Amino acid sequence: MDKEKMKEHDELHHHNLEIDEEMESSEEKELIQWRRKLIWAWILAIPIALFMFSERLFGIFLFNEQVTGILILILAFPVIFIIGFGTIKGGLTGVSHFYFNMDSLISLGTIIAYLTGIFSYFGFVKDYSGISAMIMAFFITGKYVEALARGKATSEIRKLLELGAKNARILRGKNEIEIPVSEIKFGDVMIVRPGEKIPTDGIVVRGESSVDESMITGESLPVDKIIKSNVIGATINQDGILYVKATKIGKDTFLAHIINLIEEAQGTKIPIQKLADRITNIFVPAILIIAISSFAVWAVLSRDISKAVGIGISVLVIACPCALGLATPISLMVSSGMGAKRGILIRKGEAIQTMKEVKTIVFDKTGTITQGKPEVIRIYPEKSKERIIEVSASLENLSEHPIARAIVSEAEKIGIRNFKKVSGFKILRGRGLEGDLSGKEVVIGNLDLMKERGISLEKFRDEIEEFGERGYTTMIVAENKKILGIIGVADALKEDSISAIKSLNERGYRTVMITGDNLKTAKTIAEKVGIKEVIANVLPEDKEKKVIDLQRSGMVAFIGDGINDAPALKQANVGIAIGTGTDIAIESGDIVLANGSLSNVVSAINLSKATFRKIKQNLFWAFAYNTIAIPLAIAGLLNPVVAEIAMALSSITVVSNANLLRRNKI
Amino acid sequence: MKKKLTISGMHCASCAANVERSLKKINGVKSASVSLLTKKGFVESDEDISDDEIRKAVARTGYRLEKIEGE
Numbered sequence: 001m002d003k004e005k006m007k008e009h010d011e012l013h014h015h016n017l018e019i020d021e022e023m024e025s026s027e028e029k030e031l032i033q034w035r036r037k038l039i040w041a042w043i044l045a046i047p048i049a050l051f052m053f054s055e056r057l058f059g060i061f062l063f064n065e066q067v068t069g070i071l072i073l074i075l076a077f078p079v080i081f082i083i084g085f086g087t088i089k090g091g092l093t094g095v096s097h098f099y100f101n102m103d104s105l106i107s108l109g110t111i112i113a114y115l116t117g118i119f120s121y122f123g124f125v126k127d128y129s130g131i132s133a134m135i136m137a138f139f140i141t142g143k144y145v146e147a148l149a150r151g152k153a154t155s156e157i158r159k160l161l162e163l164g165a166k167n168a169r170i171l172r173g174k175n176e177i178e179i180p181v182s183e184i185k186f187g188d189v190m191i192v193r194p195g196e197k198i199p200t201d202g203i204v205v206r207g208e209s210s211v212d213e214s215m216i217t218g219e220s221l222p223v224d225k226i227i228k229s230n231v232i233g234a235t236i237n238q239d240g241i242l243y244v245k246a247t248k249i250g251k252d253t254f255l256a257h258i259i260n261l262i263e264e265a266q267g268t269k270i271p272i273q274k275l276a277d278r279i280t281n282i283f284v285p286a287i288l289i290i291a292i293s294s295f296a297v298w299a300v301l302s303r304d305i306s307k308a309v310g311i312g313i314s315v316l317v318i319a320c321p322c323a324l325g326l327a328t329p330i331s332l333m334v335s336s337g338m339g340a341k342r343g344i345l346i347r348k349g350e351a352i353q354t355m356k357e358v359k360t361i362v363f364d365k366t367g368t369i370t371q372g373k374p375e376v377i378r379i380y381p382e383k384s385k386e387r388i389i390e391v392s393a394s395l396e397n398l399s400e401h402p403i404a405r406a407i408v409s410e411a412e413k414i415g416i417r418n419f420k421k422v423s424g425f426k427i428l429r430g431r432g433l434e435g436d437l438s439g440k441e442v443v444i445g446n447l448d449l450m451k452e453r454g455i456s457l458e459k460f461r462d463e464i465e466e467f468g469e470r471g472y473t474t475m476i477v478a479e480n481k482k483i484l485g486i487i488g489v490a491d492a493l494k495e496d497s498i499s500a501i502k503s504l505n506e507r508g509y510r511t512v513m514i515t516g517d518n519l520k521t522a523k524t525i526a527e528k529v530g531i532k533e534v535i536a537n538v539l540p541e542d543k544e545k546k547v548i549d550l551q552r553s554g555m556v557a558f559i560g561d562g563i564n565d566a567p568a569l570k571q572a573n574v575g576i577a578i579g580t581g582t583d584i585a586i587e588s589g590d591i592v593l594a595n596g597s598l599s600n601v602v603s604a605i606n607l608s609k610a611t612f613r614k615i616k617q618n619l620f621w622a623f624a625y626n627t628i629a630i631p632l633a634i635a636g637l638l639n640p641v642v643a644e645i646a647m648a649l650s651s652i653t654v655v656s657n658a659n660l661l662r663r664n665k666i
Numbered sequence: 667m668k669k670k671l672t673i674s675g676m677h678c679a680s681c682a683a684n685v686e687r688s689l690k691k692i693n694g695v696k697s698a699s700v701s702l703l704t705k706k707g708f709v710e711s712d713e714d715i716s717d718d719e720i721r722k723a724v725a726r727t728g729y730r731l732e733k734i735e736g737e
Contacts, residue, residue, distance in 0.1 A: 026674070026705070090675065093728035094684065101728070102678040143677065154703055251735075263670070263706045267699030280683045325679020326702070333703050 027151055027158065034144040038137075041083050044075045045137035052130040069127055073117045076133035080110050084136045100284035102321050108288070109316035110136050113640065116309060126306035128313065128640070135317055135644045142648020146322075149655040153330055156337025161259055163215055163234045168199030171243070184246050192242045200233040201248035209240030216255065217580070217595040218343025230583075257586050258594070261347055262336055266329060268349040272612075273328040276619055280325040287630075291315040294634045310640060314633040318643035322651040323625055327618035330658040335611035338662060343594035344604045351574045351590035352615070355608035358574055359554035361504055361601075362547060365515035365522065367561040368578055369501075369529055369598065370491040374402050376410035377472055378488040380463045386414065388485040392444050392477045394419040395435050399427060403473060406489050432475070443478045455481050471524030493529060500598035501529045504605075510554075514538055514546055514568075543568040559601055562588040576601060603666045610664040618654050625650045667714055671707040672733040673700065673724055684727040692723050 051068045054060065063071065081088065084106075091107030094100055110132040117129025169178050171189040181199045184190070189205060192198050198211065210222035213235045222238050225231055231244055234255045250256065269277070295312035299305055332349050339346055346352065363369050379385045393411035396404035397419050411419075425435035431452070432445015443453055447464070450457060455478050457464065463486060467474040472488035504511055512533040513526045522536040535546050543560075544567040550556045555573040562569060562577030562585035569575030569588045577589025580596040591608075593600045629646055632638050638646070676682050682702035689698035689709055700707040709720060717734050724731040 030677075090681075090728050097726050097728070099684040099688065099727040101680040101684055103681075150703065157704070260670070263701070263704050264708055266701035266704045267706070267708050269699070277683065280680050281687065284680055321680040322678045325683060329679075329701060329703055 027147075027154065031144070031147050031151060034140065034147050037083050037140045038144045041079050041133075041137040041140045044079050044083075045133045048072050048075050048079075048130045048133050069117065069120065069129075072127075072130045072133070073114075076114060076117070076129050079133040079136050080114050083140070084110065087136075087139070100288065102284065104284055105287060105316045105319060106135070106139050108291075109313045109640070110139075112309070112316075113313050124305065125309055128309065131313070131640050134641045135313075138641065138644045138648055139317075142644075142652060145648070145652050146655055149652060149659060150330070152659055153334045153655060154337070156341055157262060157333065160215075160255075160262065160340055164255055165197035165199040165234060182250070184249050186246060186249060188246045190244045190246060192237045192244055194237055194239050194241070196237055198231050198233055198235050198237060198242070198244060200246050201253045202231055202233075202244040202246045204229045204231060204242055205245045206243035207241050209242050210238045211242075212236045212238055213595075216258065216343070218341060218600070219595040219597075258340075258345060261345055261586055261592070262340060265336060265345075265347050265349060266333060268347075270328055270332070270349040270353050270615065272353055272615060272619065276324045276327060276622070280321050283319065283321040283324070287315065287319040290319075290630070290634065298636065307636065311633065311636045313640045314636075314638050314643040315630065317640060318629050318633045318638065318647050320622075320626065320629075320647045320650045323622035323654045324619075326651060326654050327622045328615050330655050331611055331614045331618055331661060334658045334661045335607060335614075338666065339604070339607055342600060342603060342666075344600055344607060345586070345592040345594060346590075346604075346608075347586075347592055348590040352608045352611050354555065354573050354590075355557070355605060356612055357555045358509070358557045360510040360512060360550050360556045362512045362514055362550060362556055362558045362568075362572070363501075363531070363598075364543070364558075364560035364565050364568075365513055365517065365525060366491060367596075368559055369497045369513065369525065369531075370493055371596075372491065372561070374406040374473070374489045375492045376406055376487055377490045377492065378467070380460070380467075380486050380488075384485055386416070388477050388487065389414060390416050390420070391437060391442060391479065391484060392475065392487065394422055394437055395425065395433055395442060395444055398422060398425050398435075399433060403475065403489050404433075407475070407487065437479075440479050441481075444475055446474065446476065450476050450478065450483075453478070453481070455483065457483065459483070460486055468520075469524070471521045493525070494596060494598055496597050496599040497529050500602050501531060503599075503602050505530055512550065514543055516540065540564050541567075544571045547571045559598075561585075562592070576604065606664070606666040610661060610666065614658060614661045618657055621657070622650070622654055625653075667711045667736070669709045669711075669715075669717075669720065670735045671700075671709065671720065671724070671731055673705055673707055673729050674732050675729040676700075676702055676705065678702070681727070681729065685724055685729060688723045688727045689720065692719055 051072055087103045088107045091103030095104050113128040113132030116125050117127045119125050120127035165181050167178055168181050168184050169176055169191045176191060184200055190199050204225050204227055208226050210224050211231055212222050213219050213232060216232050216235055233253045291312045294315050295308045298308035298311050336346055366372050379388055389411050393408050393416060396407040420437050422435040422437055427433045431449040434443045460483055464474055467488040472490045475487040475489060477484045501511055511531045513531045514535045515522045516538055517536055519536040522534045526534045538546055543565060547556055547558055547568050548571060557574040557576060558568050558572035559576045559578055560569055561579055566588040569577055575589040576591045577585060578593045578596060584594060586592050591604050633643050673685060679702055682700045686698050686700040689695060692715055694711045694713045694715055695709055696712060697710045721731045
């Protein structure tokens with residue numbers, strides 16, 4: 001990139017950042033706006049109420065009828081047309097393009113009511129202008145309370161949006177300079193002190209520390225970081241200084257992906273919501289027609305225009321598309337926030353509904369039930385452990401094989417750092433490796449290799465068999481044709497695999513493990529975690545077919561790493577992608593678990609079910625409210641102000657009820 | 667093609683439904699979704715749709731398009 005372009009690029013980034021900051025506080029701004037409107041509306045509406053009801057309250061008219069009428073008209077004007085300007089404008093703009101919204105209803109209701117105040121002078125109709133101010137004041141109050149409750153519902157998600165670091169200290173040459181995060185370039189080395197946020201995704205190039213990743217992955221324990229460890233932007237460095245080379249910036253970071261995922265999820269539709277959405281779409285025009293018809297029928301039947309106008313206004317303001325339209329998304333929002341806090345990311349709203357139909361849960365083995373990387377599990381004989389490891393690690397250090405890595409890291413774990421010099425090193429593909437170690441001929445490998453070299457297994461036969469039965473990969477270490485010992489390597493279980501699967505079995509799910517391993521190894525592991533059904537010897541590309549087979553007997557959830565298992569995750573009715581930190585494919589899976597723990601599978605199921613219950617409850621109340629309230633208004637049983645209060649309460653109820661979702665333990 | 671929109675001025679469920687409907691009417695749009703709560707919309711299309719067209723579709727319903735990002 002030439003300099004000119006680079007500058008342009010920077011400016012663009014900067015510009016975006018500014019807008020982003022504005023958007024973040026938009027929720028608060030909205031709240032402040034509603035509060036200001038609320039105060040002014042009531043300053044004017046309270047005197048109006050006193051004038052209107054003075055006779056009833058104090059037994060006297062404060063002024064004569066005509067003066068009262070004029071005063072109310074004067075006081076109500078700013079309530080409707082100045083304080084309510086946004087609402088009136090929004091409502092009428094929509095009407096002019098045939099896009100009706102709730103503002104259209106309130107606008108028509110209040111404007112018509114206000115105009116009666118003028119027409120009443122000609123004796124056509126009763127004066128509803130005072131009522132119009134009351135309706136607007138209650139409408140604004142309702143909106144304010146709703147905004148408050150909505151703020152609570154969206155609080156976790158907003159916290160996530162604001163999580164990113166603002167500034168970064170980077171190394172330019174030998175100097176340390178502080179720059180805004182948006183100016184970090186790929187490859188910059190950032191200096192992160194204890195207690196500071198890591199500015200963006202990167203790889204540790206110097207230093208050691210532990211990092212609190214809970215805000216992103218939900219993992220409550222700090223994660224150790226050494227050279228070459230990947231770190232996630234916005235996580236917090238705990239105790240050492242880290243030098244981190246930036247590998248992802250801007251919208252490519254893990255946090256940006258998560259935010260995008262959550263925002264996109266809010267727009268996804270849950271099947272149960274379809275009817276409510278269809279009704280929301282035609283709701284306002286339908287109410288307009290009902291209001292006009294009610295007015296006309298009452299006018300003809302009762303020959304009382306005033307009463308007919310009152311009923312028309314009541315119908316307009318009582319109808320509440322918000323309760324219906326908000327019922328599902330507000331529940332999904334609260335649920336997303338609760339999930340995000342633990343690293344459970346709901347990517348497709350539909351999964352919440354599908355989850356309750358799921359009968360079978362299929363687990364991929366490697367990386368899902370197990371850690372996904374082999375570890376040294378046992379060494380025999382125990383007493384010569386150090387020597388066995390030292391000898392084998394010296395050779396294995398020259399290989400990149402996962403089993404070799406496991407032995408080397410075991411050596412590091414027990415404090416062996418300097419390996420012996422090896423000559424004549426050779427990798428024997430599929431069997432093991434060999435080399436000379438201070439004049440001694442060392443061979444490490446499987447049974448076949450030992451037989452090939454004519455090494456006697458005599459004293460170790462029982463142990464080798466036992467290791468095999470336990471599902472270990474056994475490495476035999478021989479020195480000058482004599483066996484030193486054997487090393488059992490296996491992919492260890494994740495800590496909570498057993499308890500998570502137990503809890504799923506107890507709930508009556510059919511649990512299945514799928515793996516490319518041979519049946520014997522697979523069965524050993526399945527038994528250990530409590531899975532009865534095993535599908536072994538499955539090639540990665542065939543996992544999808546196995547899911548299709550299982551789907552014949554009911555809905556299937558598949559839990560896998562999202563990289564190799566993407567097709568199976570997609571095929572399953574609910575795909576749950578699991579991974580650790582940045583090693584996760586966010587784009588596959590309907591639900592994404594950002595920390596490797598299987599107990600989050602249980603939490604995700606609990607959360608889905610609780611959310612779905614909440615959605616059903618909310619939809620029920622919203623439907624019930626409208627089917628009861630609208631006929632009452634048509635029947636002329638509700639005063640317009642009462643109608644408006646009922647309307648405001650209905651949407652507040654839906655939002656507050658969604659907030660109650662937090663009471664569920666997941 | 668997928669575009670992410672930030673829309674301001676919506677404050678009821680039918681507002682979001684209106685914007686969604688209006689966006690779906692643009693020629694070539696495969697799917698559109700708008701969330702009242704996040705004030706974000708997503709438009710998916712086979713061909714490239716001009717930002718201006720999207721802006722107009724939002725304005726038609728009485729709201730404002732604040733920001734548009736391509737992916």
